[in-house]
Amino acid sequence: MFKYNVRGENIEVTQAIREYAEKKVGKLERYFTDVPDATAHVNLKVYTEKTAKVEVTIPLPYIVLRAEETSPDLYASIDLVVDKLERQIRKFKTKINRRTRDNSVVAPVAPAVESQDDAENELDIVRTKRLSLKPMDSEEAVLQMNMLGHSFFIFEDAETNGTSIVYRRKDGKYGLIETN
Missing domain, CATH: 3.30.160.100 (Ribosome hibernation promotion factor-like)
Known part of the structure; x- marks a missing residue:
């Protein structure tokens, strides 16, 4: 319940x-x-x-x-x-x-x-990409994301060495997801 x-x-x-x-x-x-x-x-x-x-x-x-x-x-x-x-x-x-x-x-x-x-509604994976994560800060990741024209970008956080994701929110601002 x-x-x-x-x-x-x-x-x-x-x-x-x-x-x-x-x-x-x-x-x-x-x-x-x-x-x-x-x-x-x-x-x-x-x-x-x-x-x-x-x-x-x-x-x-x-x-x-x-x-x-x-x-x-x-x-x-x-x-x-x-x-x-x-x-x-x-x-x-x-x-x-x-x-x-x-x-x-x-x-x-x-x-x-x-x-x-x-x-x-079954999810079909139609394309797979492999990438190397480049160490950078979140501001650089947002710039890279915008240059590529994507709505999200995965990167290695230069400070924490962890994988992080920046994304564009519906309100036009940006969000950051950090992993442990």
Whole structure:
């Protein structure tokens, strides 16, 4: 059973909003047979241009489910984000079920009824690249990424000697992912 952490930015989370979010996100529990102490983090934001953004993150032992949606209506944003998470779960379940059929491993997800949509959504790797990571700082990595016209760039952090990734966010700013 999920625990819920519902918080709002620029909005007071009323009991009605909290109950609606928990009810909708709670529908995702039916997809899992074993969910040990999973916490669903629901972040609600309202912007000055009258749009509502809903972000949901559910860290599970084998996968982190995360989705965000923005629309003029807060309740519609909650519905859209739950739909997006359901698609992610179905895709994950199909992948796990194929793997378990091949390897006979017990999956943490309930068996899926495979539909034609699931088969069409299968991820096919159509190209593989090998690269040598050049030591650099994050600013140089962003410059390299922009020169290549990519939305992300993998590099070796010159300070930590660890692998890092810079990426372009939807808001046009940049993000940095550092590995341990």
